Amino acid sequence: MADVVNPQITDAVTQTNVKVVAEAPSQAMGNLYQVASHASGLSIQNAVHSQQAMNQLTTAVVSKACQLIMDIAE
Structure with a gap:
């Protein structure tokens, strides 16, 4: 035969469940929003990094082009 358990205990366990x-x-929705926000942030950081790298390349190309123009003038 099953032991009788205090009804307050069973009620507490039921309420917790x-x-x-x-x-x-x-x-779950909070986790989803957090992951989506993190992914968007990483995407933006990646875009900024790519833009900065292109700016560095552009500066180098312009400098070399100016140097070549100056060499032609001599």
């Missing part, structure tokens, strides 16, 4: 199950969808 219901609370966890009820909060799961909102926590």
Whole structure:
């Protein structure tokens, strides 16, 4: 025969389980938003880095072009 458990204990366990199950969808959406925000941030950082690298290349190309023009003038 099963032992009788205090109804307050079973109620506390039931309420805890219901609370966890009820909060799961909102926590999942929170995690999804966090991951999406992080991915967007990384994408923007990557775009900025690429733009800075292109600016450095442009500066080098312009400097070399100016040097070649000056060499032609001599």
